[in-house]
Amino acid sequence: MSPRPDVSEERKSQILDAAIAVFARLGFHQARMDDIAQEAGLSKGALYLYYKSKDTIIAAILKYLFTQEMKVLHSFVATEQPGSVRTQLEQLTQQLAEAMNWMSRLMPIAFEFYAIAGRQKEVHQFLKEYFKEYRADIARLIQRGIDRGEFRAVNPQAVAITLTALYEGLALLFFVDPQAVQWSEQITTSTRLLLDGLASQPPSPQ
Amino acid sequence: MSPRPDVSEERKSQILDAAIAVFARLGFHQARMDDIAQEAGLSKGALYLYYKSKDTIIAAILKYLFTQEMKVLHSFVATEQPGSVRTQLEQLTQQLAEAMNWMSRLMPIAFEFYAIAGRQKEVHQFLKEYFKEYRADIARLIQRGIDRGEFRAVNPQAVAITLTALYEGLALLFFVDPQAVQWSEQITTSTRLLLDGLASQPPSPQ
Numbered sequence: 001m002s003p004r005p006d007v008s009e010e011r012k013s014q015i016l017d018a019a020i021a022v023f024a025r026l027g028f029h030q031a032r033m034d035d036i037a038q039e040a041g042l043s044k045g046a047l048y049l050y051y052k053s054k055d056t057i058i059a060a061i062l063k064y065l066f067t068q069e070m071k072v073l074h075s076f077v078a079t080e081q082p083g084s085v086r087t088q089l090e091q092l093t094q095q096l097a098e099a100m101n102w103m104s105r106l107m108p109i110a111f112e113f114y115a116i117a118g119r120q121k122e123v124h125q126f127l128k129e130y131f132k133e134y135r136a137d138i139a140r141l142i143q144r145g146i147d148r149g150e151f152r153a154v155n156p157q158a159v160a161i162t163l164t165a166l167y168e169g170l171a172l173l174f175f176v177d178p179q180a181v182q183w184s185e186q187i188t189t190s191t192r193l194l195l196d197g198l199a200s201q202p203p204s205p206q
Numbered sequence: 207m208s209p210r211p212d213v214s215e216e217r218k219s220q221i222l223d224a225a226i227a228v229f230a231r232l233g234f235h236q237a238r239m240d241d242i243a244q245e246a247g248l249s250k251g252a253l254y255l256y257y258k259s260k261d262t263i264i265a266a267i268l269k270y271l272f273t274q275e276m277k278v279l280h281s282f283v284a285t286e287q288p289g290s291v292r293t294q295l296e297q298l299t300q301q302l303a304e305a306m307n308w309m310s311r312l313m314p315i316a317f318e319f320y321a322i323a324g325r326q327k328e329v330h331q332f333l334k335e336y337f338k339e340y341r342a343d344i345a346r347l348i349q350r351g352i353d354r355g356e357f358r359a360v361n362p363q364a365v366a367i368t369l370t371a372l373y374e375g376l377a378l379l380f381f382v383d384p385q386a387v388q389w390s391e392q393i394t395t396s397t398r399l400l401l402d403g404l405a406s407q408p409p410s411p412q
Contacts, residue, residue, distance in 0.1 A: 029325060111324030118317030119235060128383045161379065161387060162396040169375025173367065177334045181367060190368040197403030
């Protein structure tokens with residue numbers, strides 16, 4: 001007898017895909033577990049085997065997305081990159097911007113990512129760890145720039161908090177007003193403005 | 207006969223104060239309208255005359271706070287300030303930091319401010335207008351710095367989005383991890399890092 005294959009990971013990702021589609025169509029508050037089961041082609045009973053509520057589903061989506069983004073950041077920082085640290089940070093920003101672009105289908109539920117942190121302590125804790133790792137990775141990059149004499153002797157942790165806050169704040173402004181805040185261009189422009197302030201040499205005239 | 211005085215504004219602010227205390231004690235989701243009525247010393251019927259739900263209360267708190275902050279910003283930008291534009295922006299940042307300090311009692315419900323924008327279109331619209339005015343005011347200050355030759359010929363709107371995003375992002379990181387992100391110091395440090403990048407003269411060595 002061959003062992004029964006474990007399909008649970010596949011099933012979960014099928015449910016999350018269905019949930020994203022339903023949330024995008026109906027909004028988080030109007031969507032019902034029934035709608036998600038139907039979209040996923042599952043019985044309601046089967047759905048409840050994996051997720052007990054919309055809250056556990058939105059928490060799973062958040063964790064999935066943030067874990068993917070952290071993988072991008074980790075592998076970027078761990079790999080020896082060509083070019084100046086400034087160029088590396090600009091490339092990283094571009095990668096993060098692209099990751100957000102496909103997240104635009106999640107716009108209707110963007111605010112739920114914040115809300116769920118208020119409702120579930122465990123998600124709050126997850127975000128706390130996530131931002132901590134995020135800042136640590138960025139700080140390593142900044143330190144590299146200081147070591148190479150590219151950046152002034154700034155505090156790498158303070159710069160890391162600043163860049164992390166900038167990305168999160170831009171995402172929030174984008175959620176609130178996608179017409180006014182062009183995500184891809186703005187994240188590049190904002191990062192450059194900040195990097196100009198770190199340079200050991202004054203920025204070249206525009 | 208003297209006209210009956212209109213006490214509704216006073217009553218509303220009494221209810222919002224009571225609600226803030228109850229939310230801080232019980233959290234937003236555990237708190238009931240009964241608890242708020244009791245804290246405010248009102249009957250439940252009297253409470254419902256003013257606010258129909260916890261959602262309308264949290265929306266009213268958000269609007270009150272954001273309107274206060276906008277008044278600080280408006281009056282700051284409208285008044286002729288002494289000193290360089292850089293100094294003015296640093297002072298403004300300090301004022302905003304102080305405003306946030308007393309908001310620390312609202313920490314337990316901070317995430318609800320985002321959530322309510324997802325639940326109520328009208329609050330979303332309010333935030334959109336709020337950020338628009340906010341960016342316009344900051345852009346005016348940046349333009350002043352360019353006109354005076356203090357700043358390089360940057361795009362004032364792009365800088366305004368960057369600073370607004372920075373403040374909002376720092377607030378978010380502070381909500382998630384108040385121990386790791388020291389709000390008052392960090393907002394000053396981050397603003398300075400960004401302003402260093404705007405200077406027409408290179409920043410002085412540290």
